[in-house]
Amino acid sequence: MIQIITIIASNQPGQMKYTSSCSNEGYDFSSLQIPHSFSIENYVRLFLALYDTCRWSSNYTIDIFQYILQSPEQPLTLYRLKKQKKWLIDIVVEKHIGKELFLRKLLKEGNKDTLQLFQMYPDFTTPLSIHILSQSERDRAVDDKERLSFLRYQLMTQETYDKFLSLFKKTGSDVNQRVINYPLLLECAISTNEQYVKNVLEWIEKRFTNEQLNVIESFLSKLSSYSMRFNLEYLSNNIILIQTIIDIAINHLQQSSNTLQIILNYGMLLLRSVEQHPNKQRKEIIQQFAKKIIKQ
Incomplete structure (x- = not known):
């Protein structure tokens, strides 16, 4: 597999396209799927093949990560998250590229899509977010809504948290923006x-006592799309807060069958996701919670 990708990618740095005498335009292999069984060693070998052998290192380092990380596969489990961090951070960035050089490449080659790509690594997204925002401010006026979208990718500190709350207050009169803001803050x-997750959920819970149902429903729907780091690592210590938010939705004057369906879907997702949880105690806590909200 790695040899095939190397042959294709060697044709032109930055492109997964193979040309032949049968086609002047060539064949696009950018969607070529990386095997689900790839080991840490295989990920490292593939990266280095593209980076060194195929000479993508000069201007296409971020494109390599884009190709590897967005290759279609099943949702990230806790095991896959740990495996990804091992090959990406500990081996490729720290040992082979060097963090300082990687960050320089990131600022040179990265864009808004890169923020989403590295969303679980705030050490990367924080400088890139600040850099892109600074560039945008030089070119045009940046409104508060856009500032919030960049702030989401920065490491949460007390200063970041306070900025969020300030921008939330400035944009909060728009109900559609509130639908966006709550998930941005939690993400x-x-x-x-985990401590900031708890702080944010406590703040959101208080806000939801006087919030419109469609905003609460949207927030609950987003819980199903969050990474397994939230649902399998952080949820077990924050179940009371999530349960309170669910209760607010159920007891809301506007509550409908849609509300119950959203909660049911979330419970079913948790039951499916927790099956392979390595921590028995957390697994049981999440299973009990999932069964409880399914019955509501």
């Missing part, structure tokens, strides 16, 4: 640490 916390 930033998830990529930082």
